Amino acid sequence: MTVLMRASELIGLPVVTIDGGEDVAEVKDVVYGADEGRVLGFTLNQRGGILRGPRREVLPMDHVTAVGRDAVMIEDESACLVPPAEAPAPVAAPDKARNVLGDAVVTEAGVRLGVVRDVIVLVGGDGEAVGYELDRDDAKGSWFIPRPVQRAVSGDAVVVPVDIERFVRDDLVGFGAAVDEFRAAELGGASR
Amino acid sequence: MITLKDAIGRTVLGRDTAEQLGELRHVVVDPSGAKVVALVVRSGRNDKLVAWDDVTGFGPDAILVGATSAVRDPGSDAEKADAGGRRDPLGKRLLNDQGTSAGLVVDVHFDESTGVVDSFVGEHAIASADRLRGIGSYAVVVRASDDARAATVGV
Numbered sequence A: 001m002t003v004l005m006r007a008s009e010l011i012g013l014p015v016v017t018i019d020g021g022e023d024v025a026e027v028k029d030v031v032y033g034a035d036e037g038r039v040l041g042f043t044l045n046q047r048g049g050i051l052r053g054p055r056r057e058v059l060p061m062d063h064v065t066a067v068g069r070d071a072v073m074i075e076d077e078s079a080c081l082v083p084p085a086e087a088p089a090p091v092a093a094p095d096k097a098r099n100v101l102g103d104a105v106v107t108e109a110g111v112r113l114g115v116v117r118d119v120i121v122l123v124g125g126d127g128e129a130v131g132y133e134l135d136r137d138d139a140k141g142s143w144f145i146p147r148p149v150q151r152a153v154s155g156d157a158v159v160v161p162v163d164i165e166r167f168v169r170d171d172l173v174g175f176g177a178a179v180d181e182f183r184a185a186e187l188g189g190a191s192r
Numbered sequence B: 001m002i003t004l005k006d007a008i009g010r011t012v013l014g015r016d017t018a019e020q021l022g023e024l025r026h027v028v029v030d031p032s033g034a035k036v037v038a039l040v041v042r043s044g045r046n047d048k049l050v051a052w053d054d055v056t057g058f059g060p061d062a063i064l065v066g067a068t069s070a071v072r073d074p075g076s077d078a079e080k081a082d083a084g085g086r087r088d089p090l091g092k093r094l095l096n097d098q099g100t101s102a103g104l105v106v107d108v109h110f111d112e113s114t115g116v117v118d119s120f121v122g123e124h125a126i127a128s129a130d131r132l133r134g135i136g137s138y139a140v141v142v143r144a145s146d147d148a149r150a151a152t153v154g155v
Helices: A164-169 A175-187 B077-083 B146-151
Strands: A005-008 A016-019 A023-035 A038-046 A054-060 A062-066 A072-073 A104-107 A113-121 A129-136 A142-146 A155-161 B011-014 B020-030 B035-043 B046-051 B055-058 B062-065 B093-096 B100-108 B117-122 B124-126 B133-134 B139-142
Touching: A005 A129, A016 B139, A023 A054, A038 A062, A113 A142, A129 A175, A142 A175, A142 B077, A142 B117, A164 A175, A164 B011, A175 B035, B020 B077, B020 B100, B046 B077
Parallel strands: A016 A072, A104 A155, B011 B062, B093 B139
Antiparallel strands: A005 A113, A016 A023, A023 A038, A038 A054, A062 A072, A104 A113, A113 A129, A129 A142, B011 B020, B020 B035, B035 B046, B055 B062, B093 B100, B100 B117, B117 B124, B133 B139
């Protein structure tokens, strides 16, 4: 199963209780951990939209049953939505300096490919990030590149292997397969 | 098997008095047993509740209630919410526990003698009621089918 979504598309999704069928909140922002390579949690708005204003509680990823195409599913409102003081620090107070959005993507040969525009996550799972969407430097449009597990990410740049271009796609369709191939190559040492 | 879509608006009669008590407005489905446990009857501007056990006949033209007195005003907050349709599946999002929706619930099939729900008909897929996990004001939540888990097709 490889259905992929942009992290930005998670914004505005309802947070729904599985046994209650209630929408208890809405995703305000996605907290992405660049080092962990996954979504760490969500900040929230009141249900019923942005006009209702933010909710104080946050939703750590550990408390999420599934991130889906149409909703973020949780077991229980009071147990899953927690005050910032009880949440893991990166979720309660996201480190803006570690935000991967806007990072330059640079190959190990020192060639800059573009700038990270979005993070691509696996739908239905635990928020694992499998790639980045980037605005290309050399042309209009965007590229989807697999997220290198074994390469450095800072608040400034994402370093990717030289041979990443073999796995670059220009739309999300087929990108899942490219991620699988990339990972096989990365784990097999083929991408050094 | 009853299709709820067609039953909404059906006349509700008291068997004892033959009096017209109102029209079917909502059903109340208990998710734990996937069963209709009550009906919401609209009389004028009032939405009243009648327990499924007091329904003696659910026919194509009328719904019969054993005693006129069995149709009553909602009491607790939970009953008021039920009278407002909180646990009526119709019109809610059909959502699986993986967060994938099959659109809105456009119909519910249930057994007219027992009230046991057979299936929820969504705009894009049908979900068997034995997968039901919860019903609330936002969604009917079902356990994801094996198909949905494997390929995120349907719910």
